[in-house]
Amino acid sequence: MSTTAAAATGRLAVTAPVEDEGADCPVSLPGSFPTNSKLPDPFTKLDGTRISTKSDWRCRREEIKKLAEKYVYGEKHGKPQGVTGTVSRTGITVNVTDQGKSAGFSASVQLPSGTGPFPAVIVYGGFGADTATILAAGVAVISYDPYQVGKEGTPRNNKQGAYYSVYGSSSSTGLLMAWAWGVSRIIDVxxxxxxxxxKADATGVTGCSRFGKGAFVAGTFDQRIALTMPIESGSGGAPIFRGIAGESGAQPLSSAYSEQPWLGDAFGSFTGSPGNLPVDTHEMVAMVAPRGLFIMENPHIDWLAARSGSVAALGGAEVYKALGAGDDITYWSDVQDGTHCAVRPEWKTPLMSNIQKFLLKTGNAPGVIRISSQKAGNLSQWRDWQTPSL
Known part of the structure; x- marks a missing residue:
């Protein structure tokens, strides 16, 4: 079935009713992994066999999730024992109780004109996102301050914020995953x-720069999110870890690890040797499949590692294609203005297309891959695997 035909026959129901559909899949991580300078094969299971059907992806995705948690981001605790809160026309409150500890945080809501109920995009940090276009499309904006959930400027052994109030200030989970946990709790409420x-089944997430890293992780780890839109996420975001050292001027992994406790504590062992990681970000892109993904990158600032970002998108897009969802990923780095986190005219049309397709469920425009010639990565240099027909 073509992707277009699939769309006409219910492809739009791509979100899952739960945060992690593969939570029941048994995953046993090996004690060690071989060094691999190439990108790991997203289609090869931990036991060395390759998946052969689309239904195999559910548990293969869970393997990737567990690898990403253990080696890159830290554990994402699932839904707490107690989650309560309120949704009003101006705000959301979240209160959680787990393991005998409690914490709370809030977010503000801006509704579009109309009667609703409305789809919504959770916007990290309040800048970089084209909120005017989102609201004009008839979609609400939830302004999320991730620092309420995981503060920056803290040492790794004394992390602060709602996540760490519940799971401990010495938790090895990095801020990006703590922030993603906060997004999931907003969706719970x-x-x-x-x-x-x-509408709970029509939620998007976006953010720029460090909040682009955050939006990417949130969409990767919650299958209820219909549309994930990281903007200029840089090292520690979408760009492949293995490519960053070879990309002139890109923020080194050691810098991204030490600038803030964004990444999990365990990632510190790999900043100088990403080839030892059993996972890479093309597989995080793949974890979003078949849900909507719109990656926006800026090729004008070397620090942002857009070449490695394009490789991640191309690698992850192979999983989208294998699942019959090749039209559901958009990547766009072909922009004129190099200002970091600017609202760009080139992104307005694909933004509208993605909103219509995944949040309003009124459109069916195929995704677009538009890579700037300034920062064009070559997937074939990075893979020694081929995409199967599932």
Missing amino acids: IEQSGGGIL
């Missing part, structure tokens, strides 16, 4: 709210 104001 929307789900429980009865859907009179916001």
